[in-house]
Amino acid sequence: MNGLVRRSPAGLGVWDPFRELEEMRKRFASLWERPLEFLEAPSERLELAEWRPVADITEDDKEYLVKIELPGMKREEVKVSMESGVLTISGERKLEKEEKNKKYHRVERAYGSFSRSFVIPEDVVADKIDAQFKDGILQVHLPKGEHAKPKTIEVKG
Structure with missing residues (x-):
């Protein structure tokens, strides 16, 4: 027997349980994508997203940035x-002041409090950390200590 067989109104067919599971997964996923229109009025569908600013962390011989x-x-x-x-x-x-005469059609920028935390490597010299803010970009320089720099050791014979 190649596979499970089930009867359908059109006759016999091969039953693929994985295909049915995939169809069920798609149906459930589509439920979460639909707005719950019955819970809110159309004019009240503006949502503010939780804000988590993006970060880049780089490293060179002297520091982490x-x-x-x-x-x-x-x-x-x-x-x-x-x-x-x-x-x-x-x-x-902070959210900009809402003006009475303006009608907002879409608010995609996120507002509110945020906090990002990063575990710092042990080779950072904490009392020399420097932060600069320019053009909407915060740069935090985390200098490495002298012991962190690679050292070549001569092998003697």
């Missing part, structure tokens, strides 16, 4: 701290 995009924010709205080997960057981007 953390860059975080913070568009529309000011230097005073950002806090950088280091405690127990964890670098934390936090702040809040």
Whole structure:
């Protein structure tokens, strides 16, 4: 017997349980994609997304560099701290004042508080960490200590 056989109104056919599982998965997935229109009025469908600014972390011989995009924010709205080997960057981007005469059709920019934390390698010199903010980009320079630099050891005979 090649496969399971089931009877259908059109006659006999091969039953593929994996195909049916995939169809069921697609049906459930489509339920989550649909808006719950019966719960909210059409005019109240504006949602504010949770904001988590993106970060890039690079390394060279001298330092680690953390860059975080913070568009529309000011230097005073950002806090950088280091405690127990964890670098934390936090702040809040406030929602612009809503004007009474404006009708918003779409709000895609996220607002609110955020906090990003990164475990810092042991070779970072904590008291020499430097942070700069320019053009909506926060750059945190984490210098490496002298002991972190590679050292060539001569093998003697």
